Amino acid sequence: xxxxxxxxxxxxxxxxxxxxxxxxxxxxxxAGDGAEALKMCRESMPDAILLxxxxxxxxxxDFLRALRREEGGKVPRIVFCSIENDPEHINEALRSGxxxxxxxxxxxxxxxxxxxxxxxx
Amino acid sequence: MQExxxxxxADLALKATGQAIPPSRAYLMxxxxxxxxxxxxxxxxxxxxxxLESRQNPVFRNEVASALLTHDTWFFRERAVFDTVINAILxxxxxxxxxxxLRVWCAGGSTxxxxxSLAMLLEDEPGASLRSAKIEILSTxxxxxxxxxxxxxxYNHYEAQRGLSxxxxxxxxxxxxxxxxxxxxxxxxxxxxxxxxLMETASGLGKFDLIFCRHVLSGxxxxxxxxxxxxxxxxxxxxxxILLGEGETFQGLTDLLEPARDIRQGWVAAGTANRxxx
Numbered sequence: 001x002x003x004x005x006x007x008x009x010x011x012x013x014x015x016x017x018x019x020x021x022x023x024x025x026x027x028x029x030x031a032g033d034g035a036e037a038l039k040m041c042r043e044s045m046p047d048a049i050l051l052x053x054x055x056x057x058x059x060x061x062d063f064l065r066a067l068r069r070e071e072g073g074k075v076p077r078i079v080f081c082s083i084e085n086d087p088e089h090i091n092e093a094l095r096s097g098x099x100x101x102x103x104x105x106x107x108x109x110x111x112x113x114x115x116x117x118x119x120x121x
Numbered sequence: 122m123q124e125x126x127x128x129x130x131a132d133l134a135l136k137a138t139g140q141a142i143p144p145s146r147a148y149l150m151x152x153x154x155x156x157x158x159x160x161x162x163x164x165x166x167x168x169x170x171x172x173l174e175s176r177q178n179p180v181f182r183n184e185v186a187s188a189l190l191t192h193d194t195w196f197f198r199e200r201a202v203f204d205t206v207i208n209a210i211l212x213x214x215x216x217x218x219x220x221x222x223l224r225v226w227c228a229g230g231s232t233x234x235x236x237x238s239l240a241m242l243l244e245d246e247p248g249a250s251l252r253s254a255k256i257e258i259l260s261t262x263x264x265x266x267x268x269x270x271x272x273x274x275x276y277n278h279y280e281a282q283r284g285l286s287x288x289x290x291x292x293x294x295x296x297x298x299x300x301x302x303x304x305x306x307x308x309x310x311x312x313x314x315x316x317x318x319l320m321e322t323a324s325g326l327g328k329f330d331l332i333f334c335r336h337v338l339s340g341x342x343x344x345x346x347x348x349x350x351x352x353x354x355x356x357x358x359x360x361x362x363i364l365l366g367e368g369e370t371f372q373g374l375t376d377l378l379e380p381a382r383d384i385r386q387g388w389v390a391a392g393t394a395n396r397x398x399x
Contacts, residue, residue, distance in 0.1 A: 090287060090291060111280075
């Protein structure tokens with residue numbers, strides 16, 4: 001089964017996203033910030049990462065840049081997922097190594113469509 | 122819902138747009154008309170129907186019949202079809218016609234996502250032969266509001282993310298202060314929009330080399346589907362292809378069309394499928 005790591009400091013968002021991603025056939029793990037997510041990736045690299053921007057300890061952009069430098073860190077398809085939805089922020093995420101970008105709030109149709117864009121489903 | 126109210130609305134939908142709405146879907150009717158009824162200040166659907174009957178207002182009739190239609194669509198719906206269009210159908214038509222121009226019709230194109238999807242593909246990945254061709258895209262819909270929305274090319278946060286990659290969104294759309302996204306000048310200039318009822322002749326629109334008519338026939342009565350088939354056939358240029366949606370067919374509706382060889386969901390003039398492939 002394919003794996004997806006959901007990184008968001010909001011438990012509610014993680015719960016909603018988990019539900020949708022599970023329905024798409026993924027096994028899901030969760031992290032509350034970038035530092036925790038990086039630790040989890042070092043133990044086991046997921047196929048997909050759904051990544052929030054603003055988080056305590058280590059934010060999404062810093063996590064993304066750090067992960068892409070790790071061994072095997074280019075493997076996961078990373079879908080950024082943020083309320084910051086102006087072109088400057090979106091471009092920064094894409095330049096930093098994100099494969100797709102979801103503007104919050106999102107629903108199951110959008111998540112499925114974006115996962116399809118990057119070949120996850 | 123009162124039976125008399127249902128009957129008036131079902132009759133309007135059937136006459137105006139060929140929609141066959143069974144009594145079991147009265148709940149859907151209520152849900153779809155609620156925003157319109159609220160906006161116009163009707164307490165109940167019975168009041169709305171009373172107004173509909175006492176005031177022969179074509180604009181209001183269009184609004185009510187439009188509200189009863191399915192408008193749902195998204196960018197690159199049934200994506201494989203678009204690959205076939207850009208890599209096979211359009212180059213083949215261009216080669217056959219030798220005119221350097223092609224006309225494409227999105228019949229029942231709702232809020233324009235289908236037409237804009239094609240316009241984006243023509244910008245992003247035209248094959249060598251398509252690059253220099255002049256390809257006109259016309260999208261029509263019965264609904265006045267959908268046609269106006271399509272023409273503006275403005276999509277909300279949800280619509281702009283359905284079927285559209287972030288790269289295409291950034292390339293072909295501009296973010297507005299409202300947070301909505303508007304198709305840019307380049308792709309808007311490739312597409313035009315007109316209000317048209319598929320139950321009525323389309324001779325004024327001219328002939329087309331490719332016609333999209335996807336997920337339009339599904340909710341219609343058989344008589345209405347036969348009528349639409351007749352209207353579409355009349356606008357086919359020689360060798361034209363009609364594309365239906367997944368699960369739709371012209372079988373039993375017309376003898377003038379047959380399934381195209383090698384084009385999934387594609388239909389061509391009867392007796393030409395084998396010739397076109399040869």
